[in-house]
Amino acid sequence: MSPDSEELLSAVREAVAGVTKKWDRTYYMDCTRRGVAPTEMYETMAQQGLFALGVPEALGGAGGGLTATAAVMEEMSRAGTPPMLFSLTSFARQSIIRHGTPEQIRRLVEPTLTAQQSMCFAITEPDAGTNSFAMQTLARRQDDGTYVLSGQKIFISGADQATHIMIVARTTPASEVAKKSEGISIFVLPRDTPGVSMTAMNIDWKAPERQFSVWFDNVVLPSDSLIGVEGKGLSSMFDSLNAERVVIAAWTLGLGYLALNKAVSYARERSPWGAPIGSYQGVSHPLARAKAQLEAARAMNYRAAERFDRGEEAGDDANIAKYLASEASYAAVDAAIQTHGGSAFDEDSDVITLFPMIRILRVAPLNNEMILNYIANHMLGLPRSY
Numbered sequence: 001m002s003p004d005s006e007e008l009l010s011a012v013r014e015a016v017a018g019v020t021k022k023w024d025r026t027y028y029m030d031c032t033r034r035g036v037a038p039t040e041m042y043e044t045m046a047q048q049g050l051f052a053l054g055v056p057e058a059l060g061g062a063g064g065g066l067t068a069t070a071a072v073m074e075e076m077s078r079a080g081t082p083p084m085l086f087s088l089t090s091f092a093r094q095s096i097i098r099h100g101t102p103e104q105i106r107r108l109v110e111p112t113l114t115a116q117q118s119m120c121f122a123i124t125e126p127d128a129g130t131n132s133f134a135m136q137t138l139a140r141r142q143d144d145g146t147y148v149l150s151g152q153k154i155f156i157s158g159a160d161q162a163t164h165i166m167i168v169a170r171t172t173p174a175s176e177v178a179k180k181s182e183g184i185s186i187f188v189l190p191r192d193t194p195g196v197s198m199t200a201m202n203i204d205w206k207a208p209e210r211q212f213s214v215w216f217d218n219v220v221l222p223s224d225s226l227i228g229v230e231g232k233g234l235s236s237m238f239d240s241l242n243a244e245r246v247v248i249a250a251w252t253l254g255l256g257y258l259a260l261n262k263a264v265s266y267a268r269e270r271s272p273w274g275a276p277i278g279s280y281q282g283v284s285h286p287l288a289r290a291k292a293q294l295e296a297a298r299a300m301n302y303r304a305a306e307r308f309d310r311g312e313e314a315g316d317d318a319n320i321a322k323y324l325a326s327e328a329s330y331a332a333v334d335a336a337i338q339t340h341g342g343s344a345f346d347e348d349s350d351v352i353t354l355f356p357m358i359r360i361l362r363v364a365p366l367n368n369e370m371i372l373n374y375i376a377n378h379m380l381g382l383p384r385s386y
């Protein structure tokens with residue numbers, strides 16, 4: 001990491017501390033139990049200028065790039081308060097910054113700098129899943145230039161809290177394109193657009209945000225809802241998705257460090273045989289291994305972020321970082337559970353409560369098998385099996 005980044009990170013750390021001192025893990029879990037949005041936390045994040053990070057100063061943002069965004073996510077997660085809407089909005093707006101018109105940036109990005117507007121991201125469909133090319137949600141262009149959008153998305157996180165939905169949809173059905181990667185477009189629409197409805201899914205991942213099935217029933221979209229070029233949404237999407245991998249890696253890393261720190265504190269104190277259990281290598285080695293894995297994943301993640309910020313191809317590093325970070329955090333939480341013994345399963349110790357989210361981040365937003373496919377196919381040049 002460059003000295004510039006070190007300076008940036010310490011400024012971010014200080015600003016995040018201004019949020020998490022007030023809106024801590026207890027507050028976050030209280031919101032989770034009550035099923036309410038952590039609105040106060042987002043307000044304080046906005047006051048600290050954190051939502052403006054990651055957007056170039058020329059566009060009214062505070063700069064700092066993806067490196068700063070990842071740092072916010074990691075620090076907030078280390079405190080046990082991962083800000084999901086911040087994460088979604090931060091990576092979704094990358095497509096608009098890079099491919100939107102000045103008017104779209106004014107309308108859709110500027111209000112996110114103060115958290116007046118936020119975005120959720122809708123790509124997953126019931127029958128397509130990992131295979132996004134098989135998506136069926138269709139936006140048909142009308143003679144007057146508007147689009148009519150119909151289809152269903154599932155697992156859409158924070159769909160009830162975000163003011164806007166960034167949706168990936170087909171503008172040409174898969175059966176009518178030469179390559180299945182063609183005919184896919186990105187739109188952004190206000191969540192309360194007529195024809196949009198949603199139902200909460202039953203996912204308990206110990207977070208204040210829920211996932212939703214979202215239906216689009218002949219939703220009329222003005223032509224300026226389209227981001228970038230019609231049918232060429234895939235490349236715009238990858239600007240958001242590479243950013244997403246880095247932000248998600250930072251998210252899971254922060255939680256991994258939190259689990260590890262809790263385990264280390266417990267291992268120093270707990271002494272059923274007289275000596276602290278942390279003196280037994282059966283306990284300390286899994287924790288030491290997790291520490292090594294977390295540090296390696298973190299270094300890779302900041303390398304990916306810096307590449308992205310320099311405008312270089314960051315896909316390889318971003319994919320590796322997401323893979324390593326989610327596996328390292330999983331190792332950390334598993335070791336933390338083992339270290340805590342039975343008390344890990346008492347929700348009051350707040351160990352088992354870290355598990356579902358860390359485990360999910362090996363599956364979502366992109367499962368680790370697909371990342372290994374990416375590494376095998378794109379980096380090693382091995383043939384695809386699917």
Ligand SMILES: Cc1cc2nc3c(=O)[nH]c(=O)nc-3n(C[C@H](O)[C@H](O)[C@H](O)COP(=O)(O)OP(=O)(O)OC[C@H]3O[C@@H](n4cnc5c(N)ncnc54)[C@H](O)[C@@H]3O)c2cc1C
Nearest residue numbers: 121122123124129130155156157363364365366367369386
């Ligand atoms: C808590 C949570 C939040 C989410 N939030 C969002 C969101 O905000 N927006 C959104 O659009 N989606 C969201 N998702 C959806 C998530 O991105 C998908 O669950 C994920 O991409 C996997 O898709 P799937 O569940 O359909 O799995 P499937 O495609 O059915 O795959 C199942 C399993 O098969 C394996 N697999 C699949 N394909 C391959 C392959 N080619 N090679 C090897 N193995 C393979 C993997 O192990 C995978 O886990 C969320 C999911 C969860 C659980």
